[in-house]
Amino acid sequence: MRFDHGRESDNIEDRRGEGGGGFRLGGGGKLGLGGIVLTLVALYFGVDPALLLQTAEVVRPPAAVERPASRPQDEAGRFVSxxxxxxxxxxxxxxxxAGRTYQAPRLVLFSGVTGTACGTGQAAMGPFYCPADQKVYIDLSFYDDLQQRFRAPGDFAQAYVIAHEIGHHVQNLLGVSERAQRARARLSPRESNALSVRLELQADCFAGVWAHHADRSRQVLEAGDVEEALTAAAAIGDDRLQKQAQGYAVPDSFTHGSAEQRVRWFRTGLQHGSLQACDTFAARSP
Incomplete structure (x- = not known):
């Protein structure tokens, strides 16, 4: 991946080395172990925490207060920036x-644990987006998992992960996330999972839209970059993750989409470069 312009974002919070935070259930009780495990599994690879913590009272811990931007100085942090x-x-x-103004999110680099407006962020969650504070959170040790556990190495695979989370921010700005959350309250668990899949696949498609325009405007892609992103998208398909964990897949429980779906929707965004092409909700089959 090529960044000849070298611009780094001013919207980085480098919290590495810090910790703290938490969330409680309404009524003051702490979130139980089962709820925490469910949240960690579902958050992995960017599902909206608000969709999972609908019964939780979000508590903003001291570690979640607004901090000034702080540009990272190390190579990995600068790449993310x-x-x-x-x-x-x-x-x-x-x-x-489209006649609108984009409100850029902040990206928080952390190590281990950090406070967020959606509860406690932990490295085990993988990267995620919190709509309550409009921030993307990532522990960079995740990139080691991406390379070693998921066998999806490469700088563009890493960039795809960030672009997917930014896709959730775009959904938040467009009101898609809020509409999906309201709809989930009226759906059965199976239907709710299906809606979550469409939300995640749209974020994959938006990641492809970013890659399309970034390459057309600034020629950021190098040979092999697209293959890296497609490998990463396939590696984190629900079917592959479930087969790794339990030896078989349960499609009705999918929340992010199969490997084939994630690859297909990223490729759709990459090829067409338009928001209209990413209407996963209107598609007869995701």
Missing amino acids: MVLADTEDTWSDIFSG
Whole structure:
């Protein structure tokens, strides 16, 4: 991946080395172990925490207070900052073309545990987006898992992960996340999971839209980059993750989409480069 312009984002909070935070259930009780495990599993790879903690009272811990931006100085942190900057440039142009103003999110780098407006963020969650504070959270040790556990190495695979989370932010700005959350309250568990899949696949498609425009405007893609992203998208399909964990897949329990679906929708965004092409909710089959 090539960033000749070298711009880094001003919307980075580097909290690495810090910790703290928590959330309680309404009525003052702590979230039980089962709820925490469910949240961690469902948050993995970016599902909206608000969709899971609908019965929880979010408590903003001291560690979740607003901090000033702080640019990272290490190579890994600077790469994330440059990817974030490129998403800012791309989505600002796309929103401007639609007569809207893009509000860039903050990206928080943390180690282990950190406070968020959606509860306690933990490395075990993987990267995630919190709509309550409009921030993306990532422990960079996740990239080791991406390479070693999921066998999806490469800088563009890492960039895809960030772009997927930014896709959730775009959904939040467009009101898609709020509409999905309201709809889930009226659905059965099976239907709710199906809606979650469409939400996640749209974020994958939006990641492809970013890659389309970033490459057209700034020629960021190098040979093999697209293959890296497709490998990452396939590696985190629900079917593959479930088969790794329990030896078989249960499609009705999918919340993020199969490997084939995630690859297909990322490719759709990459090829077409338009929000309209990413209407996973209107598609007869995701």
